[in-house]
Amino acid sequence: EPEVTQTPSHQVTQMGQEVILRCVPISNHLYFYWYRQILGQKVEFLVSFYNNEISEKSEIFDDQFSVERPDGSNFTLKIRSTKLEDSAMYFCASHRQGNQPQHFGDGTRLSIL
Amino acid sequence: EDQVTQSPEALRLQEGESSSLNCSYTVSGLRGLFWYRQDPGKGPEFLFTLYSAGEEKEKERLKATLTKKESFLHITAPKPEDSATYLCAVQANYQLIWGAGTKLIIKP
Numbered sequence: 001e002p003e004v005t006q007t008p009s010h011q012v013t014q015m016g017q018e019v020i021l022r023c024v025p026i027s028n029h030l031y032f033y034w035y036r037q038i039l040g041q042k043v044e045f046l047v048s049f050y051n052n053e054i055s056e057k058s059e060i061f062d063d064q065f066s067v068e069r070p071d072g073s074n075f076t077l078k079i080r081s082t083k084l085e086d087s088a089m090y091f092c093a094s095h096r097q098g099n100q101p102q103h104f105g106d107g108t109r110l111s112i113l
Numbered sequence: 114e115d116q117v118t119q120s121p122e123a124l125r126l127q128e129g130e131s132s133s134l135n136c137s138y139t140v141s142g143l144r145g146l147f148w149y150r151q152d153p154g155k156g157p158e159f160l161f162t163l164y165s166a167g168e169e170k171e172k173e174r175l176k177a178t179l180t181k182k183e184s185f186l187h188i189t190a191p192k193p194e195d196s197a198t199y200l201c202a203v204q205a206n207y208q209l210i211w212g213a214g215t216k217l218i219i220k221p
Contacts, residue, residue, distance in 0.1 A: 004156075031207070043157070043200065045208035056207040091156050099144045099164075099204060104156035 002026045006092050006105035013082055014113055021077045021108045023092030032075045033093040033102060034067065036060070043091070049075065079110075087112045115140040115205050119212035126219050129190050134215045136201030137183040144204040146184050148177050151198045151214065160186075160199075191219045 005024040013019045025032050034046040047057045049067055066078045075094075079086055089109050093102040117138045126132055138146065145164050149157035161170040163179035170177045174195065176187040186199055198216045202209040 006156075033208075035209075042213050043202075043209075043211040045210070048207035050207075058208070093156075098207070099162075101145075101147055101159045101162050102209060103159060104149075106154070106156045 004092055004094055004103055004105035006090075006108050008108060009106070010109045010111070012111045012113065015084055016081050019079050019082055019110065021079075021090050021092075021110070023075045023077075023105060024073050025075055025092065025094030026096075026103060027073070029094035029096050029103075031055075031095050031098065031102075032067075032069070034077045035091045035093065035104075036088040037091065037107075038088045046077070046090075082110075082112045084112050086110060115203070115210050117201055117203055117210055117212040119199075119201050119215050121215060122213070123216040124218070126188075126191055126217070128192060128219055128221050131187070131189045131191070133188070134186040134199055134217070135183060136186070136212055138201075138203050139182075140203045140205050140210065142205065144206075146179055147202045147204065147209065148175075148184070148186055149200040149202065151200055157200055188217070191217075193219045193221050195219050 007022045032049040037043045045058050047061045048055045064080045068076050089107040091107045093104045095102045120135045148160040151157045161177040166181045174189050178185050196219045198214040200214045201212040
């Protein structure tokens, strides 16, 4: 069964450094998402991406964050200058049509030191 | 404000002891209610989608139901492998709005 793949599984970065989290969504999917989950808290929406542009973003997704689909298979989340509070699990999700279920990768654990 | 509340926070059952998990929600324009299962260190795994009040979905020992204000996930005769955190989410526009989850522990 096709699945969403995320790399790396764990990223440790110094505060202030840039980090790029990578995702390979399911191949025929058209809608792409990033969520994050701080330890012990709810999953939180960051951004949705469709037709090569951001379709919706949350208040969390400020100017430090950006997303890109550089080719036909990858979907990336960049955090320009990381802060301690960016430490969390980051999940990528995708689906083919608007109200179909989103399928999730196993996440990247981001630790900011 | 769109909101999802799940109860209980945690539930311990003996193997074979049936029970229900609750998800209550307020959202303007429900586009779907989703149940996911999450194992430690893993991403949410899709279980069910419900779109309208009165709808029911079933899969093995799990059954999900939906009213205008809440959804229930019924688990019948659970096994230890059903132990996980069960997450409820509602779709508003593109994003999913999540509950905090119910951690289910099934003891053999």
